[in-house]
Structure formats: C-alpha cells, structure tokens
Amino acid sequence: MKKTCFLILLLIHSLSRTDAQTLVSDTLLGGKTSGELIAQFNFPFIQYGVNYYRITYTTQNVHGVTDTVSGLVVIPADTSKMYPRLVYTHGFASLKLDVPSFNVTQNGGEGSIGLLFGGLGFISLLPDYLGMGLGKGFHPAFHAASEALTSADMLRALKQFAALHNVHFNNQLFITGYSEGGHASMALHQLIQTRLSGEFAVTAATHLSGPYSMGEVMRQWTLNDSINNNVAWIPLTVLSYQEAYGNIYTNLSEVFKAPYFTPIGQYLSGMIDAGQMGSQLATLLITIEGSIRPFRMLQPAFQQAVLADPNHPYNIDLKRNNTYNWVPLAPMRIYYCSADEVIPYQNGVLALDTMIALGATNVSGSDVNSGAGHLDCVTPALTNTVFFFLPLRQIDTYVSTTEQQQIPILMEPNPAHQSVTLSHLNANGHVSIVDLNGQLMYNEDLHLDQITIDLSGFENGVFVIRYLSNGKTWQGKLVHYGF
CATH class of the missing domain: 2.60.40.3080 (Immunoglobulin-like)
Incomplete structure (x- = not known):
C-alpha cells in the first residue's frame, strides 16, 4: 500500500514538473447514449455515447501572468478505443456563462457541438476563453495569441485528464471553430505549425466564417460611415487591444464621444454584458444620428488619425491579429456564406488567395450556402466539416x-x-x-x-x-x- 501511494505521488510530481500538465480540476456534467445523440442531431453517423466534463486548467493571460480558465471536454464512452482529438473554438458570446462548459445541452448552445463530435468518435475540447466561463477578468475578443494559447494549454491539460480517467487518444488532431472561433481556430493552427510542431501535429483543420483579416477586410468594413448593425465591433476590438497592448488610449473618452463611452465603460468594468452594451449603443445612435452608423461613435480626431495613418496603434493592433498570412501544411478548408452580415465572406476569400499565392497546396474553401446569414451558416459549415474530417479520422483499439x-x-x-x-x-x-x-x-x-x-x-x-x-x-x- 505504501509503495502504491509513493508511486502515485511520484507520478503526480513528475507530471506537475512538465509544462504540458496544467489540469486544475474536472467535473462530470453528464452523459448521453448514442441513441440520444442520434435523436438530438438527426445524424445516423453517430456511433458512440459520450460523457462530458467541465475542466479548469492554467494558461497565461495577455500579460503573461498565469491564469485559470475553463472548458468543455467530451469523451466517447467506449474506453476500449484510442480516439483522435478535436478542438472546437466557439463564437463570440455576450454572456460570460454562454460558453461551451456551461451551455452544453441547451438549444443553440455551442457546447452541443462537442457532443456531436464526441458521438462521432473524437475527444472534443472546447475552451471557454480568457475571461469567460470560470475565467476571471475581461475577455480580450479577437486577440489571436490568447485565443491560440488557451486552446493549446487545454490540449496539454488533456494529457493529465486522460491519465486520471482511463481515456486514450492517438496522435491525430483536428481543429475547427466558428465566427470568433474561426479566428481562434486559425490562430491555434498557425501556432501549432510554427511554434509547437514538436508537441502537436495537425491532421486537418476547417475554419468557419472567421474574421481572419482584421487589418484589411474587417477594418474596411467597420471604419466607414455606412450603416452597420454590428455596433459592438469597434468597441470590442478597441477594448481588447488596449487590454493586450495598452497603446490605443489613456482615457476612453479619447476614442469615443459622449454619451457612447458610458455603456462602453460599463461593459469594460463588467457592469453590463456585451449584448446590453450593443443594444444601448444602437439606441443612442438611432436617437442621435438617426441610424446605426458605429463609426460616428468615434471622436473626430481619432477617426482622422486612424484613417490617415497606417501606423496608428489601432491599425497596427488590427494587423498583428491577422491570422491568414502563412502557409498551412496540413489539409485545410475554409467555409463561409457570402450573405454573412456579421463577418464578411471576403475574409475567407482573402485568406485562401493569400495562402495559395504563398505556396499552400492543400487548402481550399467554398461558399457553403450563398443565401445564409451568419447564424444560418453554422449548420452547412459544420456539416461540411464533419464530412471532411470523417474520412481522415482514425480510431484504434486500446489494449490495457x-x-x-x-x-x-x-x-x-x-x-x-x-x-x-x-x-x-x-x-x-x-x-x-x-x-x-x-x-x-x-x-x-x-x-x-x-x-x-x-x-x-x-x-x-x-x-x-x-x-x-x-x-x-x-x-x-x-x-x-x-x-
């Protein structure tokens, strides 16, 4: 008995001394049979029941300080197999708890995407992101480095989770994500290939309706005087990049006019959520300007400086969060819908054109539903992802x-x-x-x-x-x- 305890303690100590072991806690949330999943998704290709957990694990925040974040892990219930891993990064969530590990089974909850892939035989990891779920502080939306790192550290935490729960995975790794998650999945893919290739290898990836071109497509789409119902975009990126880099303003009123900076400041301090901020800003714009033209929230001096100076800090920050200017080696697909009113499809087109021009040979993409808006594009994009991944998936028999x-x-x-x-x-x-x-x-x-x-x-x-x-x-x- 003493020897067994010693070995367990030694194992825990040896694991804790590697940078790959970052698990803090895990909580079983529930399980579903394959029949329940087939009925839920109306998808007969589902083979496995699943168990799903909320885990917490350590990562670094935008300042390089150790932080604890949460995420959803979905495990196929048949422990006699070795499964591939899959990371799904979710879209922007207005509510702190509207994230995969807290929204697993509700209609429309992105945690259910983890259930789908788990039922298809993938160990599915869905990070909640910095500042979301059980994470503390402000969520730096569309910040590529932290999006990628929280996902990579969740993959590291899986190793300790697997050892504790008799879970077995092979060396396959699939990556996908939608909307902000498309930006995050592309950032993770690039991080693994360029900096973590000795630790992970991507088998295949799809990136779905993401803002890959922050410094060109998204900048052109938002920094003009046109009507744009995505009223929160400029505040979200200004606040996120100020949090990450600290180079945009000293006082929020330098960027936003009164009374717009009031709800923006309330969102930054956590008094209201992003949905409430967007609703209040839209009401103010209609009242003051007669229409929702978010560019008019900005101070004239800030408008002029950003438009005239390509080296303005905000422009620099947008470009440093581009995620498309590289050459992926693993098979990659980019799916989008050309009627998307939230994330312009030109992000996907520019990413594809750039990668191919740089020499990428296994990259392609398609308009999966030319009439679908942002929300309606989710289903065809994920369906194409499933049928791209399934022929590449390998499931091995594990022998104890x-x-x-x-x-x-x-x-x-x-x-x-x-x-x-x-x-x-x-x-x-x-x-x-x-x-x-x-x-x-x-x-x-x-x-x-x-x-x-x-x-x-x-x-x-x-x-x-x-x-x-x-x-x-x-x-x-x-x-x-x-x-």
Missing part, C-alpha cells in the same frame, strides 16, 4: 496492460530516473516507446533477452512501452522523472 501481458516481461525500475531495464524477453522482438501525445521516442528490433534503455533524453512524464514478439504483445506504462 493487463490484457496485453501475454509475455511475462519484467520492467524495472518504475518509476525510472536514468534508465529502465526490460528482461525476460524472447530472442527476437521489437520495443517501442511513445509519449502521451503519440510521439515515438524509441524504436528498436531486439535479439536479446534483456535490454537497458537510456532515458536521459526523455522529459518528465508518463510513457507507453510496447514489446512485440512472435505475435504476442506486452505493454506497460513507464513513469520517468528527472529530479
């Missing part, structure tokens, strides 16, 4: 250690520090070691009855060792610690 011990292998020590020894091997066999991301760490054919493996190049954490010989298999979990 006890089921695989047909060969009486001895592995010691475990936990291990500098090396681990396998003995009682057959004359001819093969040993492989993978980490919890599925990355191959060791791979050797053997002709000995014993081998000692050097672990000096291994990070702290849990690894899976597999030995194959004469049609029989042994598999075990190895804990490596470097302290």
